[in-house]
Amino acid sequence: MRISELSERSGIAVATIKYYLREGLLPAGERTSPNQASYGEDHLRRLRLIRALIEVGGIPVATVSDVLAAVDSPEMPLFHVLGVAQDSLSTPVPAAHDAEWDRAYAAVCAEMDRRGWDMKPSPQAIDTLTGVIVRLAQLGYRDWATTTLPTYFDSTRAVAETDVAAALSAGGRDDIIDAVVVLTVLGDTALAAIRRIAQAQVSLERLRSREDM
């Protein structure tokens, strides 16, 4: 199809598609004349993936570019690709590496050890979590790591099991990688939304008996 049809079917402006082509997010089409190229279903699918990452995940274009570069490296082992994708898709949380950090990091490692989680990749996610615990302590929520963190770990294992099962059932290598990226990013947003709905429900149940507030 021509770029105009690609634009129509994806709902994305031609100028935006050209921007993604220039940035290397979208592979070039097959040239059919000096001024024209032809695009296929793969381009349409890739465009939807890019939009989902940017609009739903709030992922910056530069990061999308890193993730797609990993996705497009056929020689990289699958587990490594997944690591790159998951690392790029973690929010870095700036925090000084002081005594507070060491305490928070120890709390994270303790939760992992308790569950026999022996993997040591995903360092960005561990750093992110540690940074959140440091920030919470600075804001006065010092016991969060003991009261809340264990429940978060307990609840999230089942979520990850489902995520990985869904990704691995996607088919071959390329489909698995696509699934990991899509399900990771859109899953974050879904999980946050369900957490809001559940919080509203739990608050309603609790506050029914506290009408004074």
Add this chain to the structure above:
Amino acid sequence: MRISELSERSGIAVATIKYYLREGLLPAGERTSPNQASYGEDHLRRLRLIRALIEVGGIPVATVSDVLAAVDSPEMPLFHVLGVAQDSLSTPVPAAHDAEWDRAYAAVCAEMDRRGWDMKPSPQAIDTLTGVIVRLAQLGYRDWATTTLPTYFDSTRAVAETDVAAALSAGGRDDIIDAVVVLTVLGDTALAAIRRIAQAQVSLERLRSREDM
């Protein structure tokens, strides 16, 4: 304390603090002379909250301003304040309201009904979740709502119970509101990070037997 000390203790540049004052995110200090004002511990705490929302939550300054306006409305009932805060802190996911949307919305309502969740506030979160399901369907993940969504709902109830218990134990009305905002935003990032760690662990366990990939 003077603005210079406020800057030193918070680690935030004086120019940035002045910007937050102009935008109304931070209440004015007590004027001590025509060119000077004095700030208290409340200002320091508010500054840390603003930075956490922006840096950890990736919340835009305009949204932070909306949330803090709700937080600062003493006449608003607590449940309503929490609703405003949770709504503002949900990511909107643009999606057309077509037949695909209706199917996704019905799937969300079915999960809520099945659990007897009778609250109908938090419309933004329900919209966000519906939008994610629509996007996943467009990307080819059409069975996500039947295979994965129920697990997400099951896992998230315990998370929300902990969140609300932590918030309600924070003390009086102002402390509860502060806690809801902080724990909602930083909790999202924590949950996403733990999900990455758990995904890496589960992937490692599964892929140990699939070395060929």
